[in-house]
Amino acid sequence: MAVIAEDMKELTLDNLWDSPEGHRVLSCMQCGMCAGTCPYGEVMDYPPRRIIGMLKAGELDAVLRSQSLLTCVTCYACMAKCPRGIHLTEVLLPLVKEQTFIQLTDMPAELQKALENTDRYGNPLGESPRKRADWVKTSKVPVRMLPSDRKPTDVLWFVECYTAYHPRGQDNCRATAKLFHALGVDFAILGHEEKCAGECARLAGETGLFDKLTDYTMKLFGKYKFNRLVTSGAHAYDTFIHQYKPRGLQQEVDHTVTFLARHLDQLKPKLKKKLNYTVTYHDPCALSRHNGLYDEPRQLLQAIPGVKLVEMEHNRVNGICCGGGGGGMWLDTYYKAKGYERLSERRIKEALATGADVLAVACPYEVSRFEDAVKTVGGDKPLIVRDVVELLAEALED
Amino acid sequence: MNILVLLKMVPDVVEELEVAGDGKSLDTSFLRTIINERDDHALEQAILLKERHGGKVTVVALDAPDIDDTLFATLAKGADRAVKITDAPEGLTTQSAAKLCAQVVSGLLPVDLVLTGVQALDDLDGLSAALVAQQLNFPYLGVVTSVAAGGPTATVLKEFAGGVRGEFAVALPAVLGVQAAEKPPRYVPVAKVRAVMKAQKIDTVPAPGDVGAAQIDVRQLAKPVVSSHAEMLDGSPEEVAGKLVELLAQRGLL
Numbered sequence: 242m243a244v245i246a247e248d249m250k251e252l253t254l255d256n257l258w259d260s261p262e263g264h265r266v267l268s269c270m271q272c273g274m275c276a277g278t279c280p281y282g283e284v285m286d287y288p289p290r291r292i293i294g295m296l297k298a299g300e301l302d303a304v305l306r307s308q309s310l311l312t313c314v315t316c317y318a319c320m321a322k323c324p325r326g327i328h329l330t331e332v333l334l335p336l337v338k339e340q341t342f343i344q345l346t347d348m349p350a351e352l353q354k355a356l357e358n359t360d361r362y363g364n365p366l367g368e369s370p371r372k373r374a375d376w377v378k379t380s381k382v383p384v385r386m387l388p389s390d391r392k393p394t395d396v397l398w399f400v401e402c403y404t405a406y407h408p409r410g411q412d413n414c415r416a417t418a419k420l421f422h423a424l425g426v427d428f429a430i431l432g433h434e435e436k437c438a439g440e441c442a443r444l445a446g447e448t449g450l451f452d453k454l455t456d457y458t459m460k461l462f463g464k465y466k467f468n469r470l471v472t473s474g475a476h477a478y479d480t481f482i483h484q485y486k487p488r489g490l491q492q493e494v495d496h497t498v499t500f501l502a503r504h505l506d507q508l509k510p511k512l513k514k515k516l517n518y519t520v521t522y523h524d525p526c527a528l529s530r531h532n533g534l535y536d537e538p539r540q541l542l543q544a545i546p547g548v549k550l551v552e553m554e555h556n557r558v559n560g561i562c563c564g565g566g567g568g569g570m571w572l573d574t575y576y577k578a579k580g581y582e583r584l585s586e587r588r589i590k591e592a593l594a595t596g597a598d599v600l601a602v603a604c605p606y607e608v609s610r611f612e613d614a615v616k617t618v619g620g621d622k623p624l625i626v627r628d629v630v631e632l633l634a635e636a637l638e639d
Numbered sequence: 640m641n642i643l644v645l646l647k648m649v650p651d652v653v654e655e656l657e658v659a660g661d662g663k664s665l666d667t668s669f670l671r672t673i674i675n676e677r678d679d680h681a682l683e684q685a686i687l688l689k690e691r692h693g694g695k696v697t698v699v700a701l702d703a704p705d706i707d708d709t710l711f712a713t714l715a716k717g718a719d720r721a722v723k724i725t726d727a728p729e730g731l732t733t734q735s736a737a738k739l740c741a742q743v744v745s746g747l748l749p750v751d752l753v754l755t756g757v758q759a760l761d762d763l764d765g766l767s768a769a770l771v772a773q774q775l776n777f778p779y780l781g782v783v784t785s786v787a788a789g790g791p792t793a794t795v796l797k798e799f800a801g802g803v804r805g806e807f808a809v810a811l812p813a814v815l816g817v818q819a820a821e822k823p824p825r826y827v828p829v830a831k832v833r834a835v836m837k838a839q840k841i842d843t844v845p846a847p848g849d850v851g852a853a854q855i856d857v858r859q860l861a862k863p864v865v866s867s868h869a870e871m872l873d874g875s876p877e878e879v880a881g882k883l884v885e886l887l888a889q890r891g892l893l
Binding site: 342343345347348350353356357360361362367368369371447448449450452453 | 653654655669673822823825826828829830831832833
């Protein structure tokens with residue numbers, strides 16, 4: 242799938258038709274594949290197909306007033322299926338979403354709070370910026386922090402918000418640190434200087450906040466010497482590749498999953514503990530449909546002794562979003578009030594149907610979303626939610 | 640209508656507050672300040688009134704760390720003018736701050752309404768608005784949850800204990816201590832704040848000289864002393880339930 246963030250820089254809804262992407266949008270034949278594949282397609286007043294029709298007819302105001310795009314979880318499903326190759330989730334939908342956002346008269350309260358927190362504290366949870374690296378105190382292996390130890394590092398590990406602060410995210414942190422340590426990786430983190438990479442602010446329509454955060458983080462990257470950026474955040478990975486690189490990010494970028502998959506030959510002999518789990522894997526949209534990373538997480542899971550991998554009904558390119566992207570992480574109450582099914586619950590029903598013991602994930606939003614959904618959906622037997630790195634760390638010899 | 644909003648910055652409690660070495664003040668090394676929540680509601684109520692009746696909203700604030708960012712955000716939300724009071728004496732009491740603000744407000748007359756938060760988390764006195772009203776010789780109502788204007792009076796809803804509400808007519812100009820605006824304070828996109836920072840400016844007025852001598856002296860500031868603690872029960876749900884039943888039985892609660 243083409244990366245076209247560079248072409249998007251000066252693009253607006255007014256000059257869209259003059260751009261190559263505008264020409265692609267004009268080629269839409271109204272087949273409705275986008276609306277059909279959209280997880281919220283049946284509840285949106287204006288799914289992507291209708292948005293294109295309204296835009297061509299000069300009727301976009303009705304689309305903006307409907308606030309349809311508050312229901313877009315930017316899962317890249319429409320874009321992956323479009324037979325005309327229109328980059329819906331990369332170009333048209335963010336432009337419409339930004340306008341929807343600017344014109345919102347009643348911002349859903351949780352979304353507002355998350356954005357205000359991200360701006361003020363650098364994380365949507367509203368936690369103290371000074372405590373961003375507090376989890377390090379609970380790590381069994383040493384974790385170097387660049388603000389207090391500036392010497393160059395091979396890997397700069399960009400931890401991200403939910404990983405750094407959420408109690409279950411911190412399990413991911415400890416596991417990642419343990420794996421890096423086992424592989425002898427020279428790594429360091431940004432500690433309290435790190436702020437949200439901003440992707441979900443951008444895809445919620447708050448592009449000004451995204452610009453502010455990228456300006457900050459690009460400057461921060463310039464302060465330190467490192468060879469490779471590795472992040473625990475699926476959305477952070479996505480935005481580093483598609484938004485930060487065009488803004489001058491030079492270093493190679495990895496998600497923990499891609500980094501570990503490349504080191505699988507060294508890692509595999511260390512995975513000695515047999516786990517005996519049947520595992521099903523949920524593809525995070527930002528890694529899978531947008532970046533084609535389907536095989537790497539599955540290779541890692543299959544390298545764990547005793548793990549049997551089973552697939553859900555919708556998997557790989559057809560995987561159903563957890564509902565957390567594009568601001569959806571903070572719109573659960575809004576969706577519930579509208580009577581929409583939570584996508585995390587829809588997904589958990591599929592995971593339960595596989596009979597798996599463990600639902601493996603690779604995006605920090607998913608652990609809490611799915612653990613909550615397990616509680617609300619129920620099921621005959623308990624389903625455990627674990628990040629891929631947590632399972633790998635569990636299989637490491639102590 | 641002409642509306643004036645008085646706002647102040649208070650410690651942001653996202654960071655744990657620490658007492659400074661002098662034992663009388665807050666340690667400011669990691670302290671950030673944030674707009675007092677009730678003042679943010681006063682601003683929202685002012686902008687709602689402006690949207691309904693037209694007019695002008697002027698925001699007035701004492702200089703403080705981070706005040707410029709806050710004032711630019713008020714302009715981006717819909718205020719027309721932001722005024723910063725500079726060089727005020729350190730350690731103002733509520734009374735002297737009110738006296739000082741009232742003198743500044745006198746220079747910005749005529750106004751129809753002066754709105755400010757009914758309380759601030761750093762003193763909880765709830766006196767500022769009333770004292771400003773007294774200085775200006777304007778009527779005052781506090782714990783206000785909605786304001787309807789039009790004509791020479793405003794209709795004001797005031798909240799009492801137990802959710803009881805009273806409706807009052809108040810002659811304008813008046814000072815209102817706002818508990819909550821009719822709706823939560825609005826969001827302002829970052830791009831809009833950044834644009835306002837480039838296009839608009841903050842006016843400054845020097846603090847009037849005479850605010851009277853401080854009559855209150857802080858003798859000691861201390862963290863609460865821990866007198867008891869919560870006991871966390873560990874183990875499986877069954878074990879925890881067992882321990883809980885045992886504890887309740889021990890204390891004669893079963």
